[in-house]
Amino acid sequence: MAAPAIWQPQEQGLHEICTLLEAHISPNSDQARIWQQLQQYSQFPDFNNYLVFILTRGEGKSIEARQAAGLLLKNNLRTTFSSMPPPFQHYVRSELLPCIGATNRAIRSTVGTVISVLFQIVRVAGWIELFQALHKCLDSNDLDHMEGAMDAIYKICEDVPEELDVDVPGLSERPINVFMPRILQFFQSPHATLRKLSLGCVNQYIVVMPSALYMSMDQYIQGLFNLAKDPSADVRKLVCSAWVQLIEVRPSILEPHLKNVTELILQANKDSDDEVALEACEFWSAYCDVSMPPEGLREFLPRLIPTLLSNMVYADDDESLDDAEEDESFPDRDQDLKPRFHASRLHGSETGDDDDDDDAVNVWNLRKCSAAGLDVLSNVFGDSILPTLMPLIEQNLVRTDDDSWKERETAVLCLGAIAEGCISGLYPHLPQIVAFLIPLFDDKFPLIRSITCWTLSRYSKFIVQSLDHPNGREQFDKILMGLLRRILDTNKRVQEAACSAFATLEEEASEELVPHLEVILQHLMCAYGKYQRRNLRILYDALGTLADAVGAELNQAKYLDVFMPPLITKWQQLSNSDKDLFPLLECFTSIAQALGPGFAQFAEPVFQRCINLIQSQQLAKIDPTAAGAVYDREFIVCSLDLLSGLAEGLGAGIESLVAQSSLRDLLLQCCMDEAADVRQSALALLGDLSRVCPIHLHPRLQEFLTVAAKQLNPQSVKDAVSVANNACWAIGELAIKIGKEIAPVVITVVSCLVPILKSPEGLNKSLIENSAITLGRLSWVCPDIVAPHMEHFMQAWCNALCMIRDDFEKEDAFHGLCAMVAANPTGAAGSLAYIFQACASWTEIKSEGLHNEVCQILNGYKQLLGNGGWEQCMATLQQDVVQKLARYGV
Numbered sequence: 001m002a003a004p005a006i007w008q009p010q011e012q013g014l015h016e017i018c019t020l021l022e023a024h025i026s027p028n029s030d031q032a033r034i035w036q037q038l039q040q041y042s043q044f045p046d047f048n049n050y051l052v053f054i055l056t057r058g059e060g061k062s063i064e065a066r067q068a069a070g071l072l073l074k075n076n077l078r079t080t081f082s083s084m085p086p087p088f089q090h091y092v093r094s095e096l097l098p099c100i101g102a103t104n105r106a107i108r109s110t111v112g113t114v115i116s117v118l119f120q121i122v123r124v125a126g127w128i129e130l131f132q133a134l135h136k137c138l139d140s141n142d143l144d145h146m147e148g149a150m151d152a153i154y155k156i157c158e159d160v161p162e163e164l165d166v167d168v169p170g171l172s173e174r175p176i177n178v179f180m181p182r183i184l185q186f187f188q189s190p191h192a193t194l195r196k197l198s199l200g201c202v203n204q205y206i207v208v209m210p211s212a213l214y215m216s217m218d219q220y221i222q223g224l225f226n227l228a229k230d231p232s233a234d235v236r237k238l239v240c241s242a243w244v245q246l247i248e249v250r251p252s253i254l255e256p257h258l259k260n261v262t263e264l265i266l267q268a269n270k271d272s273d274d275e276v277a278l279e280a281c282e283f284w285s286a287y288c289d290v291s292m293p294p295e296g297l298r299e300f301l302p303r304l305i306p307t308l309l310s311n312m313v314y315a316d317d318d319e320s321l322d323d324a325e326e327d328e329s330f331p332d333r334d335q336d337l338k339p340r341f342h343a344s345r346l347h348g349s350e351t352g353d354d355d356d357d358d359d360a361v362n363v364w365n366l367r368k369c370s371a372a373g374l375d376v377l378s379n380v381f382g383d384s385i386l387p388t389l390m391p392l393i394e395q396n397l398v399r400t401d402d403d404s405w406k407e408r409e410t411a412v413l414c415l416g417a418i419a420e421g422c423i424s425g426l427y428p429h430l431p432q433i434v435a436f437l438i439p440l441f442d443d444k445f446p447l448i449r450s451i452t453c454w455t456l457s458r459y460s461k462f463i464v465q466s467l468d469h470p471n472g473r474e475q476f477d478k479i480l481m482g483l484l485r486r487i488l489d490t491n492k493r494v495q496e497a498a499c500s501a502f503a504t505l506e507e508e509a510s511e512e513l514v515p516h517l518e519v520i521l522q523h524l525m526c527a528y529g530k531y532q533r534r535n536l537r538i539l540y541d542a543l544g545t546l547a548d549a550v551g552a553e554l555n556q557a558k559y560l561d562v563f564m565p566p567l568i569t570k571w572q573q574l575s576n577s578d579k580d581l582f583p584l585l586e587c588f589t590s591i592a593q594a595l596g597p598g599f600a601q602f603a604e605p606v607f608q609r610c611i612n613l614i615q616s617q618q619l620a621k622i623d624p625t626a627a628g629a630v631y632d633r634e635f636i637v638c639s640l641d642l643l644s645g646l647a648e649g650l651g652a653g654i655e656s657l658v659a660q661s662s663l664r665d666l667l668l669q670c671c672m673d674e675a676a677d678v679r680q681s682a683l684a685l686l687g688d689l690s691r692v693c694p695i696h697l698h699p700r701l702q703e704f705l706t707v708a709a710k711q712l713n714p715q716s717v718k719d720a721v722s723v724a725n726n727a728c729w730a731i732g733e734l735a736i737k738i739g740k741e742i743a744p745v746v747i748t749v750v751s752c753l754v755p756i757l758k759s760p761e762g763l764n765k766s767l768i769e770n771s772a773i774t775l776g777r778l779s780w781v782c783p784d785i786v787a788p789h790m791e792h793f794m795q796a797w798c799n800a801l802c803m804i805r806d807d808f809e810k811e812d813a814f815h816g817l818c819a820m821v822a823a824n825p826t827g828a829a830g831s832l833a834y835i836f837q838a839c840a841s842w843t844e845i846k847s848e849g850l851h852n853e854v855c856q857i858l859n860g861y862k863q864l865l866g867n868g869g870w871e872q873c874m875a876t877l878q879q880d881v882v883q884k885l886a887r888y889g890v
Contacts, residue, residue, distance in 0.1 A: 051069045055073060102144065161208055282369060330492065346725060456482075484520065524563070571584060596649045647685065684729075757772065758796045776801070
């Protein structure tokens with residue numbers, strides 16, 4: 001297929017490719033075989049020429065085949081355009097331009113798609129003719145040409161809006177400066193398609209805000225007002241989307257028009273088209289999130305709240321209504337199993353709030369958006385919304401007839417949505433609210449039973465706080481038993497809601513669950529026998545959360561006999577490549593930590609399985625065939641975390657298991673893995689093993705230290721802060737156990753920790769605390785190495801020490817502080833006020849030895865400074881700090 005001066009297709013090749021494309025779009029064809037044949041053709045250098053020819057000049061061929069040629073061309077150009085011979089590149093570009101205004105809309109649209117992909121490769125400077133062709137089409141007044149040009153521009157704006165806002169040699173103006181006035185004119189077009197495309201284009205520029213749009217902002221805003229009641233729902237939806245984006249990223253632009261915009265959004269929130277109403281509904285959360293003055297919304301609340309409420313009623317076509325019909329005999333479908341995400345182990349302060357309130361199927365719709373909007377409004381306006389809202393809720397709750405079940409369900413959803421924001425106004429009425437909700441556990445409608453579980457879980461914290469009130473314990477018991485009953489519901493949706501709600505209650509109730517452990521475990525294990533895969537995952541979470549909540553109380557034979565045998569049976573049934581192992585591994589992690597030494601009887605097979613999982617996955621990474629499994633690093637992460645749980649639970653009892661295994665070498669490999677979550681969990685396990693059996697790390701100690709230290713360089717901290725956090729903690733744990741042997745990495749680690757302490761802005765609290773503790777531990781074991789450098793970091797370090805709560809880790813850090821000051825008293829002289837503040841940050845030092853050390857340091861400085869110098873230093877401190885220092889005898 002050699003290239004003549006002007007390329008022409010050969011009839012035979014054209015016929016063969018068209019035949020394949022026709023077969024490719026036929027529903028009964030052998031897709032894989034045809035795709036393979038098309039791939040063979042793509043070896044020819046002019047294959048893309050054939051495709052563009054079929055797309056643009058394929059009269060007589062089916063529209064579908066021409067579209068298929070275009071989509072194949074689009075995919076090919078991404079990877080092959082740059083390596084095509086220049087004449088062929090020119091041919092493809094020149095053939096596309098005349099078809100921008102093709103008479104068939106499907107062809108026009110496909111051409112627009114190919115153009116936008118090609119534009120991303122060559123940009124404006126590489127295709128000046130495109131810019132000229134689009135400009136010509138926009139000015140043509142021919143509908144097909146205008147629509148084709150706008151479609152291509154819209155797709156370019158969607159992918160790379162900033163590329164039209166650049167200076168291009170050979171063009172007197174930036175492309176967007178030329179296009180923008182014409183696009184804005186299309187807001188007034190009689191053709192809905194042009195209004196939609198033009199509005200869609202301009203909306204893409206709200207975030208990047210080129211001067212072309214900024215200078216035309218008044219015209220744009222006026223255009224949005226004019227289109228607010230457009231007959232086309234697509235256009236109305238885009239108008240709402242524009243208001244939402246503007247309030248999110250350019251609130252100052254909207255401020256002068258806010259009252260009028262809010263009025264229009266309120267109307268759009270009642271639009272007969274659900275998608276328009278949904279887009280409008282996003283405005284309320286956006287308004288509150290950007291901290292606009294709430295007063296601007298207050299006057300609309302009496303009309304907004306009823307609108308949100310009516311939109312929270314289940315729509316007749318809501319997918320959840322079909323799901324609600326499924327009882328437990330319906331098998332789970334693969335699409336029912338939501339993707340799950342395991343959070344790698346993090347040592348230190350809690351850094352995230354895992355608030356997964358979403359009920360069942362995660363499809364965002366008007367109902368959920370309205371409930372989220374009400375939640376946000378309740379947090380901003382608090383109890384002031386109750387006088388408008390409560391009568392509406394009560395009105396719906398008292399409707400007990402079957403036809404009104406959706407309104408009744410909405411009232412319960414409302415009570416859940418406002419649980420956080422309006423709690424001070426609701427708290428006095430909580431007993432009545434709970435009393436009203438408890439009977440709904442047994443409502444005949446499954447969606448009322450499920451929403452009741454969710455709503456009561458939103459009040460868990462306050463229900464637990466009320467335990468000492470009159471009837472508080474009776475109320476708690478009723479809710480507990482109600483949730484346990486619903487965990488055994490025959491409806492899968494109710495099972496899921498009850499299990500999730502119970503996990504939330506467990507977190508709040510913790511030791512209050514202990515008297516009920518037997519009945520709780522009986523219900524959970526009864527559910528375990530009948531749940532299908534999807535709900536089984538949630539049940540594992542409820543079991544793990546129970547273990548976290550009650551801890552060692554679970555370590556009694558009468559409880560272990562109820563829940564461990566079924567879990568071990570399942571553990572043995574699941575293969576090493578079954579993803580249902582993940583939630584079970586997580587569940588075992590919590591159980592191992594809770595049972596402590598009590599887990600020893602189950603530990604050996606669990607430990608060995610984790611080792612096998614890590615080994616087989618590391619093999620699968622290199623050779624999936626030999627491993628008999630596809631690589632999935634989540635098996636490694638979950639196994640490492642379970643091993644950490646075993647180390648935490650068994651303590652030194654894990655030593656014999658580690659000694660007989662290849663864990664040390666596997667762990668070092670994992671600490672060097674390219675995936676951050678694997679390194680994060682591996683370094684957490686390194687820290688846990690350092691605590692309980694450091695002797696088994698010894699043969700490769702320096703390698704572990706070097707790898708961990710590498711995670712603390714500034715780039716690594718930036719790329720993976722949680723990995724750095726765990727590395728930092730692990731080094732500190734090792735330092736305490738191995739003493740002077742840590743000396744070779746001390747300066748490297750200290751030089752990485754100092755920048756973290758000096759510039760803590762934007763870093764998570766846990767990393768700062770661990771950096772301060774590890775610096776202290778290194779100073780304690782190697783004061784001679786660290787002390788000469790102390791003046792570079794003492795002030796920032798003391799600031800961080802002030803933030804740490806009293807515990808043994810803070811004690812270690814202060815041992816380091818005292819050791820350093822003893823080694824180099826003059827080095828700290830310039831930072832005395834900071835040292836004094838750090839010493840005053842203790843509520844009480846429990847260790848008598850450390851207390852005496854601190855007294856010695858402070859008194860030493862008092863003598864060194866003399867009375868005058870000491871008084872001068874004390875005068876720079878706040879009064880409460882001076883008072884706290886008195887406990888050290890100064």
